[in-house]
Amino acid sequence: MSLRVLYLHQHYSSPSGSTATRSHAFAQALATRGHAVTIACGRYDGATTGLGGPFRRGCRAGRVGGVEIMEFDIPCANAMGLRARTTAFLRYAAAATRLALTRRFDVVVASSTPLTVAVPALAARALRGTPFIFEIRDPWPELPRALGGVPGPALAAMEHLANAACRRAAAVVALTDGMAETALARGTDPARVHVVPNGCDLGLFGPHVAGWRPEQAGPTECLALYAGAHGRANGLSTLLDAAAMLRARGETRLRLLLVGEGAEKPALIARAQAERLINVTFLDPMPRPALGALHAGCQVALHLLADVPAFAEWTAPNKLMDGLAAGRPVVTNQPGRAARLVQDGPSGIAVPPGDAPALADALQCLAGNPAQRTAMGIAGRRQAVTRWDRRLLAEQFCAVVEAAASRPSSRPSPAGGGADPIRIESSGWAKMLARTTPEGFNAQGNRSRAPSDPSDSAVARAATHPPSEDTAVRRPGRVRAGAA
Numbered sequence: 001m002s003l004r005v006l007y008l009h010q011h012y013s014s015p016s017g018s019t020a021t022r023s024h025a026f027a028q029a030l031a032t033r034g035h036a037v038t039i040a041c042g043r044y045d046g047a048t049t050g051l052g053g054p055f056r057r058g059c060r061a062g063r064v065g066g067v068e069i070m071e072f073d074i075p076c077a078n079a080m081g082l083r084a085r086t087t088a089f090l091r092y093a094a095a096a097t098r099l100a101l102t103r104r105f106d107v108v109v110a111s112s113t114p115l116t117v118a119v120p121a122l123a124a125r126a127l128r129g130t131p132f133i134f135e136i137r138d139p140w141p142e143l144p145r146a147l148g149g150v151p152g153p154a155l156a157a158m159e160h161l162a163n164a165a166c167r168r169a170a171a172v173v174a175l176t177d178g179m180a181e182t183a184l185a186r187g188t189d190p191a192r193v194h195v196v197p198n199g200c201d202l203g204l205f206g207p208h209v210a211g212w213r214p215e216q217a218g219p220t221e222c223l224a225l226y227a228g229a230h231g232r233a234n235g236l237s238t239l240l241d242a243a244a245m246l247r248a249r250g251e252t253r254l255r256l257l258l259v260g261e262g263a264e265k266p267a268l269i270a271r272a273q274a275e276r277l278i279n280v281t282f283l284d285p286m287p288r289p290a291l292g293a294l295h296a297g298c299q300v301a302l303h304l305l306a307d308v309p310a311f312a313e314w315t316a317p318n319k320l321m322d323g324l325a326a327g328r329p330v331v332t333n334q335p336g337r338a339a340r341l342v343q344d345g346p347s348g349i350a351v352p353p354g355d356a357p358a359l360a361d362a363l364q365c366l367a368g369n370p371a372q373r374t375a376m377g378i379a380g381r382r383q384a385v386t387r388w389d390r391r392l393l394a395e396q397f398c399a400v401v402e403a404a405a406s407r408p409s410s411r412p413s414p415a416g417g418g419a420d421p422i423r424i425e426s427s428g429w430a431k432m433l434a435r436t437t438p439e440g441f442n443a444q445g446n447r448s449r450a451p452s453d454p455s456d457s458a459v460a461r462a463a464t465h466p467p468s469e470d471t472a473v474r475r476p477g478r479v480r481a482g483a484a
Contacts, residue, residue, distance in 0.1 A: 003035045003405050006100060008120060009111040010076065010092045012039055013047030014064065015204065018260075018285035020318045022137075022198060022390075023111055029394035030401065031066040038068040040099055042092045045077030046261065046285050058095070070099065078229050079263045082150070089114040096120040101127060107405035108132035110165070115140040115158055118165035131170035133404050139182040139314050146310035147233060162186060170404035173397065176337055178313025196397045198316045199390030200325035204292040206381065207327050211297030212290070214257065216281045221255045222367040223298040224331070227291055228319045230262030235306030238333070240268060241356035243277045246364060251279075254367040257298065259283040259291070295326035299373055300366050303332040307354035312336030323348070324384040329376035331362050347380030 007030075009023040027037050041049060050064035055073040062069060072095045076088040097120040100108060110121035110132055121132035141158035144150040166172055166186040172193045174180035180193050217223055230236055236258065243256050256279060258268070265282070272280045286294070295301065301323025305311045313336045320338055323330040330348035332338040333355070342348035349366070351358035366373050 003106040005037045006105040007039045007109045008117050010042045011044040012041035014050045015288040017048035018046040026397045040070045042074035089116040093119040097123045100124040111135040113138045133171045134165045134169035135173040136179045175316035199393040200321045200384040200388040205325035209292050209296040212293040213297040224300040225257045225298040226302040227259040230265035242360040243280045245360040256280045301328040301330045324380040327377040327381035345379035
């Protein structure tokens with residue numbers, strides 16, 4: 001049976017962009033199985049949807065590769081401040097809620113982050129009886145709380161929203177076992193929790209790809225590549241510490257490449273210049289195919305994060321999978337899942353987080369041992385092919401979506417009373433959404449003076465504030481599908 005699938009991912013990108021493409025691959029897999037897929041996204045920095053032409057009334061739409069894309073004119077970037085990003089999250093939630101309630105869909109996929117992507121999914125379930133899948137790519141509010149800097153009221157509002165999303169979803173898809181545990185702790189039925197990890201794009205990355213090296217790289221230099229966000233969570237100051245140590249040791253065989261963008265990048269560049277770290281090169285973000293070529297031209301892949309214990313089991317960075325797919329040894333500074341993965345090959349070296357001397361030692365070891373690099377790279381590629389092929393993981397994801405859509409779902413009564421009543425009260429999210437829709441922004445995310453629908457604010461409040469429920473008790477039940 002063909003399903004009408006609404007796929008909500010604010011940060012969606014096609015492979016032409018420089019950001020993650022998991023949603024693209026999974027949406028295309030759903031379309032290949034005969035389902036009608038509509039992706040609703042915003043304008044994320046580095047993302048490319050494949051659509052051209054101007055935005056009209058705050059939106060542009062079209063078909064790309066058999067999938068309908070609806071791109072809202074709502075910019076968002078990691079380099080933006082907390083207030084600006086929060087506004088972008090709420091604008092997208094408002095626009096996507098209107099879409100979910102004005103068109104008929106059989107199932108909704110809500111891919112978080114941001115967590116506010118759950119708002120339209122909850123609204124569609126409450127008011128139209130549409131089942132939804134909640135995908136946890138990063139657990140919120142757990143990770144923001146661990147990083148710090150987020151106001152307490154915002155964290156409390158996230159708790160309400162995360163509880164509602166996990167408990168009301170027809171299925172929860174988590175990228176790691178650790179993320180799945182957060183859903184179980186919120187009261188999700190264990191039978192509805194599935195682990196579908198990040199996978200490897202074996203087409204864009206691998207030994208068949210022609211290599212490319214930047215002009216700054218010497219012909220015999222060993223290139224160690226970090227490709228990803230340059231933010232507080234990535235802890236790249238430790239990599240510069242390691243670069244300084246390698247320079248002090250007289251190590252000339254190695255060059256560190258940092259590719260990407262983020263709030264910390266200007267400070268990192270300024271530091272590298274001030275300290276004359278000539279063994280460090282910064283590059284702008286690049287499309288995924290170009291990144292595959294750069295991996296082929298490098299000798300080592302880097303997977304780095306800040307020294308935050310919560311990252312050990314609650315993150316699933318693409319850069320780790322890209323390195324394995326490219327057949328390059330991976331140096332990671334994360335314990336837990338990442339360390340287990342590279343040690344399993346062995347396909348790399350795991351060092352303690354925040355330990356610059358250990359990082360420098362690992363890089364120097366690989367720079368001086370081409371045979372070890374080759375052996376680890378072969379083991380990594382083998383892991384990528386046998387365990388992390390994204391095409392196989394996409395099939396698992398599609399099966400979860402199809403099963404969730406087939407479950408009986410409560411439909412609202414004709415009189416407007418729902419079988420799933422949700423208390424309409426003010427809450428942190430409700431108040432913020434009420435200020436952005438409909439009086440603040442219209443359905444397309446543009447500023448508007450006149451309300452577009454007097455029920456929109458009530459919908460936002462209903463979707464974001466769950467009824468009083470007992471404190472969730474962590475259940476020891478099983479986690480299904482594709483364990484990481």
